[in-house]
Amino acid sequence: MRSIALRVEHRQQQSLSPRLQQAVRLLQLSSLDFAQEVHDALGKNPFLEGDESDPEAPAADLPETDVEPGLAAPAAASADEPFLDTSAVMDTSPEGDADGDVDYSERDSWQADGLSSQRRGEEGDLSAMDMMAVETSLNEHLHGQINVLPLSMRDVVLAKSIVESLDDDGYLRTDLDELIELTELDPPASPDELQVALRLVQSLDPLGVAARSVGECLLLQLSSIEDEGEREIARHIVTDHLDCLAAKDVAGLARKLKRTPAEIEGVCDRIRRLDPRPGWHFGASQVQYVTPDVIIRKLRGAWRVQLNPSIVPKVRLNHVYAEMFQRHRQAQNGEMAAHLQEARWTVRNIEQRFATILSVSEAIVKRQKHFFEYGALAMKPLGLREIADEVGLHESTVSRVTNNKYMATPLGVFELKYFFSRAMTTASGGACSATAIRGVIKDMIEAERSSAPLSDAEIARQLAQQGLVVARRTVTKYRQLLKIEAVERRRRAA
Known part of the structure; x- marks a missing residue:
């Protein structure tokens, strides 16, 4: 018969300290997420301070290295030592004269001009802000056309409910039956009334708006084809043979429509000039730009690796607050002590992040120098382990560095993992x-x-x-x- 017993075992288990956990989290962030993380830390931690007076100041002090054959990458520092000299990367002291005084006359003059410009705007004169172009959204453009039409209030409500249901492409993805409840009319709108309102919106500018499919969007724009014969052929293609149009099967279309391939090719080219996304002409376009973390240049025959100055945050420890806290530290100030410790960790981990990115980028450029000379055809096979062994890091660390980090080269901007x-x-x-x-x-x-x-x-x-x-x-x-x-x-x- 088995009995229940207690047993004590000693077992070793490796775990990351809070500082190393923060270092790993900061290392795997993209440049945009990292900037937001630093901004949040500056807002929450009183022992951190930033300096945004001169965003280009650190450019001259950034570490640059010549990457040549036979040169080894710098060894990684230990977890308890900073990777970079704080004075080189994190120096944010304002530039002034020899005594440290800063000339604020230019700034005061600029502020005075801004205030006077604001006063002129308030007094009725046009200011610079008044002359700026304002983007018009698709909804505003359609509402403006509906407002000048001789419609009853009920028809206006139905038409505007359809307009408000359009997506960014200008399509109506919502069923008309669902719009009946959204209008909240008394008596409720009928399906026929919504069909009439839909036809009204589809007749507005731009052509193809409020379509429920790509085929319907193209059909609404066929009126822009002047030649009646081409317009009729295009109608048959869009209505019955849209899959052949997408596959560019000109021979099949010519055989099905009993036309010559030249005629079908001309009509297909005319259809391709139609706009399948009419809503994209309105509103500001959402363009996501990539900010490179490192910049590669060739100077005096050698490829040089440099951190991008615009992504290096100018963050430092506020020594005045830190010394005041240390002098008046009491037992009940545990939260402030935690803030001070976190501020020190943040500064050191920021240094560690950029030093790691720089060392990995140097190793990549050293291994893939032929790519920068001759293009993608000269890319060599490369694995994470090779770079990890060269810079003295773990493969998982190199993987975190290469994700969402970008390198600006003469051939374009590439993610670091592109070189593997x-x-x-x-x-x-x-x-x-x-x-x-x-x-x-x-x-x-x-x-x-x-x-x-x-x-x-x-x-x-x-x-x-x-x-x-x-x-x-x-x-x-x-x-x-x-x-x-x-x-x-x-x-x-x-």
């Missing part, structure tokens, strides 16, 4: 990177004839002739990564 690819064996027994093979595939497709595009199988055959043994499905995967359409969609009539 597995090795593929060539027919001669050598190794070639997957990035180089994608570059070869891209060059092949760009050089193909539009009337006879290359299929994935044909691309694989030509690669084999060059000594690159790649399966057809691998070619398909690489083509999709390059965002290149299939052969049927690239085919054009001769």
